[in-house]
Amino acid sequence: MDLRLSPDDRVDGGPQRKARGQRAQAGSGSNGPKGGKPRRPQNRKVKKKRSGGMRFIVGFAYFCFTMLLLGGVAVAGIVVYYGQDLGSSSTWEVPQRPPNIRVLASNGQLLTNRGQTGGEAVGIHELPPYVGQAVVASEDRRFYSHFGVDPIGLASVGIEMIRAGGITRGASTITQQVAKNLFLTPDQTLGRKVQEALLAVWLEQNYSKDQILELYLNRVHFGSGSTGIEAAAQTYFGISARNLSLGQAAMLAGILPAPSYYNPRTHPDRAAERQRLALANMVREGYITEQEAHAAAQNMDANITTERVAGTEYYVADWVESLMNDYLGEVNEDVVVSTTLDWDMQKQAEFVIKEAVASQGEDLDFSQAAFVAMDTEGRVRALVGGVDYSQSSYNRAVTSRRQPGSAFKPFVYLAALQQGYTPDTLMVDEPLDYEGWQPENSNGRYVGPVLLRDALAFSINTVSARLAIDIGPENVVETAYRMGFSTNFQPVPSIALGTQEVSLLELTSAYAPFANGGYGVVPNVITRITTTDGEVLFEETPAGPGRILTDEQVGMMNDMLQTGVQAGTGTRAQLGNWPMAGKTGTTQRNRDALFVGYTASLVGGVWLGNDDDTPTRVFGGQIPAQIWRDIMAEAHEGLQSAALPGNYVKLQDRVAVPMQDTMPATGTPVTIDQIQGQPGQQPAPLPQQQIQPQQQQPVAVPADDGIGGLLNGLFGE
Incomplete structure (x- = not known):
C-alpha cells in the first residue's frame, strides 16, 4: 500500500502550490531538479567573517563591562551591608559639640576655658580667610570641587602606594575626616571606610562647603589637649583664633597630620618645616604669593608661647564649672562666665602663699595652703586652693573640710x-x-x-x-x-x-x-x-x-x-x-x-x-x-x-x-x-x-x- 502523500493531499496543496512548483521548474533552466544545483538568490548579502583583532576588542569590552557590572553589584552589596549599621539617613544628625565654658576675671581677662575641648567654637566668618585656606591647601586641595569623596585623589594615592609597595598617606577628604570625627571610631577597617564615604556624601548633600569646613576646624584635634582652632590658638600662641597671623595659621594647618610629632613646643624645627610646606601649598593653589609666604615664615619661634603654667586661677575655674548645673541646668552650648575674681589680688595671693610654703614650709612641717578673700557682700575676690595646681587640683579652699x-x-x-x-x-x-x-x-x-x-x-x-x-x-x-x-x-x-x-x-x-x-x-x-x-x-x-x-x-x-x-x-x-x-x-x-x-x-x-x-x-x-x-x-x-x-x-x-x-x-x-x-x-x-x-x-x-x-x-x- 502506498502511503505517500500527493500534493493534493496537503493542507496547502492545490492549483496554487502546483503553479508555484511549475514556475520554479521553469526558472531552473539546465540546473533544475534534473541534476543541477539551485542558484543562490541574487538579492541576499554575503556575510564576512570578523578579523581576529576585532573579536578580541569586542570580547575585551564585553569582559570589562561584565566585570564592571559585577564590581558595581559587589560594591553595592558592600555599601548596603555596612550601611545598614548606620540606620536610616533620615535619623542622621551632626552630634552637638561638647560645650565650652569661657571663664573671665572681673576685668574681662580670660582665666581659662573649661570643657572637653579646651576652647569655644568659632564661626568660619569670624576667622581670617587664610585660616581656612591653609587647611584646604594642606589637607584637601579639591575640597570645593568634589562631592565628599575625591576619586582623583584616591587614584593618585593608589598609584603612589603601588609604586612604593606600601601605604604612603591617607586619602580622606576634609568631609570624610569630619564624618569620621563626628560619627565613627578611628578603626582602619573596610567597613569603617565605607561608612565614612557614605556619611561624607550625606554631609555634602545637607551642608555647605563652608559649614563643613567650620565643623572641621572646630572638631579637629591639634595636640596638647586642644580640640578646635580656638583652643589651638590659645594653647600655642596665647591668642584667639580670630587674631591668628598667616604664619600661625599655616603652622596649625601643617601639624594636623601628626599633632604630637609636629608639636610646636616640643618639636619647633619640625613644626617650622610643616609651616613652610603649608605656605608652599597655599602658593601652589594661588591663595598667597611667594613674597607673602616668605614673610609669614619669619620669626615664628617668637610667636610660640611656652606651656602655660596652671596658676591658682584654675582652682576658681574648676569651682565655676562645678556650679554650672546649679545656675543653668545642663549646659548644652558654649557660654561665657564673668566672675567676681580680682586678677591682681589673685596673683598677689598666689605669690605670697607660694613664697611662704617654699621658704618656711620645710622647716615648720607644712606643705599646703589655702586662701579665700571676699568683699563684705560675699563676692569672692581671690581664691587659692593649693600651692601648685599642676601638682594637685584638689581645692583646699572649697572642697576640703578641716577643723577650724x-x-x-x-x-x-x-x-x-x-x-x-x-x-x-x-x-x-x-x-x-x-x-x-x-x-x-x-x-x-x-x-x-x-x-x-x-x-x-x-x-x-x-x-x-x-x-x-x-x-x-x-x-x-x-x-x-x-x-x-x-x-x-x-x-x-x-x-x-x-x-x-x-x-x-x-x-x-x-x-x-x-x-x-x-x-x-x-x-x-x-x-x-x-x-x-x-x-x-x-x-x-x-x-x-x-x-x-x-x-x-x-x-x-x-x-x-x-x-x-x-x-x-x-x-x-x-x-x-x-x-x-x-x-x-x-x-x-x-x-x-x-x-x-x-x-x-x-x-x-x-x-x-x-x-x-x-x-x-x-x-x-x-x-x-x-x-x-x-x-x-x-x-x-x-x-x-x-x-x-x-x-x-x-x-x-x-x-x-x-x-x-x-x-x-x-x-x-x-x-x-x-x-x-x-x-x-x-x-x-x-x-x-x-x-x-x-x-x-x-x-x-x-x-x-x-x-x-x-x-x-x-x-x-
Whole structure:
C-alpha cells in the first residue's frame, strides 16, 4: 500500500502550490531538479567573517563591562551591608559639640576655658580667610570641587602606594575626616571606610562647603589637649583664633597630620618645616604669593608661647564649672562666665602663699595652703586652693573640710551675746570636767577670772567650753547656721573648740556679717553668664538672708575681735592704720593653722597644713596671720580707710570695787580681789565644781589693767 502523500493531499496543496512548483521548474533552466544545483538568490548579502583583532576588542569590552557590572553589584552589596549599621539617613544628625565654658576675671581677662575641648567654637566668618585656606591647601586641595569623596585623589594615592609597595598617606577628604570625627571610631577597617564615604556624601548633600569646613576646624584635634582652632590658638600662641597671623595659621594647618610629632613646643624645627610646606601649598593653589609666604615664615619661634603654667586661677575655674548645673541646668552650648575674681589680688595671693610654703614650709612641717578673700557682700575676690595646681587640683579652699579650731570660737561667743552676755562679762578660766569631757588650754595653764573680751582675744579654751555648756550647744549650732555655715553640725559641747569640720570658704563668709553691719551673705563667684552671642542666661541679683545681727551685737563682736589683733593672738595680722579684726585658729597637734580677719572692705581666711593630716609646727597667729597681712596690705592700697561697723561702747574706766558675784552656770564665788594681780602672776585656781546650766543673767564686772599683761604673758604667741 502506498502511503505517500500527493500534493493534493496537503493542507496547502492545490492549483496554487502546483503553479508555484511549475514556475520554479521553469526558472531552473539546465540546473533544475534534473541534476543541477539551485542558484543562490541574487538579492541576499554575503556575510564576512570578523578579523581576529576585532573579536578580541569586542570580547575585551564585553569582559570589562561584565566585570564592571559585577564590581558595581559587589560594591553595592558592600555599601548596603555596612550601611545598614548606620540606620536610616533620615535619623542622621551632626552630634552637638561638647560645650565650652569661657571663664573671665572681673576685668574681662580670660582665666581659662573649661570643657572637653579646651576652647569655644568659632564661626568660619569670624576667622581670617587664610585660616581656612591653609587647611584646604594642606589637607584637601579639591575640597570645593568634589562631592565628599575625591576619586582623583584616591587614584593618585593608589598609584603612589603601588609604586612604593606600601601605604604612603591617607586619602580622606576634609568631609570624610569630619564624618569620621563626628560619627565613627578611628578603626582602619573596610567597613569603617565605607561608612565614612557614605556619611561624607550625606554631609555634602545637607551642608555647605563652608559649614563643613567650620565643623572641621572646630572638631579637629591639634595636640596638647586642644580640640578646635580656638583652643589651638590659645594653647600655642596665647591668642584667639580670630587674631591668628598667616604664619600661625599655616603652622596649625601643617601639624594636623601628626599633632604630637609636629608639636610646636616640643618639636619647633619640625613644626617650622610643616609651616613652610603649608605656605608652599597655599602658593601652589594661588591663595598667597611667594613674597607673602616668605614673610609669614619669619620669626615664628617668637610667636610660640611656652606651656602655660596652671596658676591658682584654675582652682576658681574648676569651682565655676562645678556650679554650672546649679545656675543653668545642663549646659548644652558654649557660654561665657564673668566672675567676681580680682586678677591682681589673685596673683598677689598666689605669690605670697607660694613664697611662704617654699621658704618656711620645710622647716615648720607644712606643705599646703589655702586662701579665700571676699568683699563684705560675699563676692569672692581671690581664691587659692593649693600651692601648685599642676601638682594637685584638689581645692583646699572649697572642697576640703578641716577643723577650724579656735577660729570657730567667735560664733560661740556670738551665741552667748544673743543670750545676754557682753564682752565685759566675767568668766573663770579653770580646769573643767563636764560629764567626762575635760577640755584644756593649749599651754596647760589657767588664769582664773577673765572677761569675755580677753578670753576670746587670747583664745582660752575652757571659757569657750563653759559658754557652750551654759547656753546649750544647740544654740551655738543655730547661730552658726544663721551666720551661713552649711555643715551638718552636731550639738555637742566640743563644738566650742572648733572640732567639727568646715570648709575655709564657709568659715570666711561666716565672718562677713561682722564686717558689713550684720547682714548674712552667700559666697558668690559668678556675676553673669551669657552665650557667645551675648544672650544673657544669668545675671547676679542680691542674695542672702538679710539682716541677722543687731548693731549692738556687731559692735560687741568687733570689740572682742579687734582686741584679738591689737593685743591677743593675732597681732601679726595688724594692717597699719586700717581698723581690722580677726581670730586665729590652731587645731590639736597643730594639724591645722588658720587666721580669719576682716576690715570694712574685705574679709579673708588663710589655712596651712598637710593633706595627710600630719602635725605641723605652725600656730594660727604666726604664718597664717602674716600671709593675711601681706595679701591684704596690697589689696587695700588706694582704698579709703573705714571703721568697723557696730554700736557698742566698752567700759573705759575700770574701778576696783570690792564686790562679790556668782558666775553663770557654775555657782563659783568670785571677788574683785581675785582678778587683781601683777602681770604674769597666776591666780590660784578656784575649786572645780560640776557644771549645771542655770538660767541666770551674767553680770559685767570691771577689771584692772593688769589682766591684759597677765593674759599676754600666759597665752600670747
